[in-house]
Amino acid sequence: MSSRSSVDHRRHRRFLRPLPVALAGVLVAGGVAAVPLLANGASAAACSVSYQVTTQWGDGFEGAVAVTDNRGKALDSWKLSFSFGAGQKVSRGWNGKWKQSGKKVTVTNTATNGTLAAGGSVSVGFLASWKGTNPAPTSFKLNGKKCAVTGPATPTPSASVGVTPTFSESASPTPTATATSKASASATPTPEAVADEWNPPSNLVKPLDEVWNHVESTYSDLYGFKNYGWDQLIATKGTLNYCVRWDSDTPVTATTRDRIHTTLQTQFNKWIHAMVDDGKGFSAFPYTDVKVNVVGWAVKDRSTLQWSDDSVKVYAGVLDDSGAPQCAPDCGRFFHQDGDYSQCPGKEAEHYDESLWLTKGFEGGAGGDWGQRVGQEYFVGALDQEDIHIYLHEVGHTFGLDDFYDWTPTGVSNFIMNAGSATEITTFDQWMLRDFWRHLKNRYGY
Numbered sequence: 001m002s003s004r005s006s007v008d009h010r011r012h013r014r015f016l017r018p019l020p021v022a023l024a025g026v027l028v029a030g031g032v033a034a035v036p037l038l039a040n041g042a043s044a045a046a047c048s049v050s051y052q053v054t055t056q057w058g059d060g061f062e063g064a065v066a067v068t069d070n071r072g073k074a075l076d077s078w079k080l081s082f083s084f085g086a087g088q089k090v091s092r093g094w095n096g097k098w099k100q101s102g103k104k105v106t107v108t109n110t111a112t113n114g115t116l117a118a119g120g121s122v123s124v125g126f127l128a129s130w131k132g133t134n135p136a137p138t139s140f141k142l143n144g145k146k147c148a149v150t151g152p153a154t155p156t157p158s159a160s161v162g163v164t165p166t167f168s169e170s171a172s173p174t175p176t177a178t179a180t181s182k183a184s185a186s187a188t189p190t191p192e193a194v195a196d197e198w199n200p201p202s203n204l205v206k207p208l209d210e211v212w213n214h215v216e217s218t219y220s221d222l223y224g225f226k227n228y229g230w231d232q233l234i235a236t237k238g239t240l241n242y243c244v245r246w247d248s249d250t251p252v253t254a255t256t257r258d259r260i261h262t263t264l265q266t267q268f269n270k271w272i273h274a275m276v277d278d279g280k281g282f283s284a285f286p287y288t289d290v291k292v293n294v295v296g297w298a299v300k301d302r303s304t305l306q307w308s309d310d311s312v313k314v315y316a317g318v319l320d321d322s323g324a325p326q327c328a329p330d331c332g333r334f335f336h337q338d339g340d341y342s343q344c345p346g347k348e349a350e351h352y353d354e355s356l357w358l359t360k361g362f363e364g365g366a367g368g369d370w371g372q373r374v375g376q377e378y379f380v381g382a383l384d385q386e387d388i389h390i391y392l393h394e395v396g397h398t399f400g401l402d403d404f405y406d407w408t409p410t411g412v413s414n415f416i417m418n419a420g421s422a423t424e425i426t427t428f429d430q431w432m433l434r435d436f437w438r439h440l441k442n443r444y445g446y
Helices: 007-012 202-218 230-238 252-272 377-382 389-398 427-444
Strands: 047-054 058-070 079-083 089-094 099-100 105-106 121-129 140-142 144-150 239-247 291-299 313-316 354-359 365-368 373-374
Touching: 007 079, 047 079, 058 079, 089 099, 089 105, 202 427, 230 239, 230 427, 239 252, 239 313, 252 291, 252 377, 252 389, 354 377, 365 389, 373 389
Parallel strands: 047 144, 239 291, 239 354, 291 313, 354 373
Antiparallel strands: 047 058, 058 121, 079 105, 079 140, 089 121, 099 105, 140 144, 365 373
């Protein structure tokens, strides 16, 4: 693989900082795994607790716990304790300080959620491993007092591992934003001059200004870089080609393959639809929907892919410097931002703009102009979800949106680009995306 690998190119922005991950996938069989609801006596206990397994896969799961103080007086600090009965091991958690000793798990408040009002509740979440069976704990205590166990908890958003936009500035060839796809040359509307339609909700004006000022002061080549997701969509005239990098030995059926293809179309377009008002693109954005094509699958061993049809090209044994499978670099936009795919076996028709890198055992995510990387188990387990929020977070980076690990703008704190605070694209995310477009659109003639 070229030295411009999908890891090397991160060096021009702040590097990935590991945080607790979000793995909110599908529910386990039957909807949720929860301890049973008590028929009576819940209100007499000093506290009440609900426990839920929100996602479960081969050897891991995500859990959510909500605890309510029923004692009639506020707590200045809190400590929740419970025990697992089948060897489950917590690997990390959020909204509390987590510890495990043997079977016993304790969660104490953080510096920001220590006060628990009378009748108030706090929700925490965690990732853990399991083997054989995964029964719910049956006994919980809050500050040493036994709690009544009630129905399933409402999952609390977990902190996804994200990265700042990981763009390939000097590590890539000089990009040409006007490289076009011949197959779709008639798909792009003709640019036309329009008045600035910058009209965000009044409560978001200040935080949006703060975000853009931060972007301008921290991105080393904000306006010179030309491989944002915006550049890709304009170059391809509204059609995005993907390579799926199956970095796993888990077999893939044709059915799973097709579900992944469909899910990419749906999930990527959630960001596109955030640019649409009344059937038109915001501030002359030329697309109301983007066609997502999967043009290749990369795998170490062809036998992992359990289909024989030729509906999609397979790259078997084409590995990057770290040994991960990849589609042919000669076909990748990341390596050929001038639009020259003359060395690609299928020429321009088989070029790919981004990669969906699904890695077995990978926790969290990474994203940039090259595509998105998430856990294989997580993504496949989340195919039926309305919002695959780690993937959505990483696509935000592809469009240039930043992370918020060390600061938050005034008056807003819960949005998908603030990892772990939201599980869907919010109004603030929508207007950050629009703000990026309005500052770049003139390069495309809009």
